[in-house]
Amino acid sequence: MSTTTTELGKRAEQLATDYLREHHYTILDRNYRIRQGEIDIIALQGEILCFVEVRSRRNAYYGHPLETVNLRKQRRLIRAAEHYLYCRGWEGAVRFDVVAIVYEPTLEIVCVKNAFEGSG
Numbered sequence: 053m054s055t056t057t058t059e060l061g062k063r064a065e066q067l068a069t070d071y072l073r074e075h076h077y078t079i080l081d082r083n084y085r086i087r088q089g090e091i092d093i094i095a096l097q098g099e100i101l102c103f104v105e106v107r108s109r110r111n112a113y114y115g116h117p118l119e120t121v122n123l124r125k126q127r128r129l130i131r132a133a134e135h136y137l138y139c140r141g142w143e144g145a146v147r148f149d150v151v152a153i154v155y156e157p158t159l160e161i162v163c164v165k166n167a168f169e170g171s172g
Contacts, residue, residue: 060155064108065092068151071161077102086135089128093151094136100145103133105167108153117152118164126168133170146170 055063069079077095084091093104105125107117129148137146150167154160 060108060110061106064153065106067153067159067161068104068106069093071151071163072104075163084132084136086132088135089132091129091132091136097147100147101137101142102147102149103129103136104149104151105129106151106153108155110154111156112154117154118150118162118167121150121167130170
């Protein structure tokens with residue numbers, strides 16, 4: 053029985069959450085949605101609020117999942133982050149991270165801190 057894309061995505065978010073916890077992130081929220089976009093994971097690393105996008109692919113045959121965070125996706129993430137910051141009254145440091153997961157041939161998890169600037 054083959055795993056669906058939705059199942060792989062949910063698994064990727066859980067793997068990313070576990071990875072971030074192991075690397076001293078404190079998870080605050082998951083799947084924060086507004087009409088203009090969604091943030092997969094919101095976490096603190098030290099005193100920095102991190103908005104984390106999780107991208108996954110079954111394999112890297114058609115490219116690495118990091119390549120899928122294009123300008124359009126960045127803008128949607130930034131809009132959602134701005135909404136979150138406004139609603140929470142956060143005024144501290146902010147960063148956008150991307151966790152990329154490739155399942156085959158062996159599990160690969162890569163976290164890129166400060167993957168893009170928040171002024172897209």
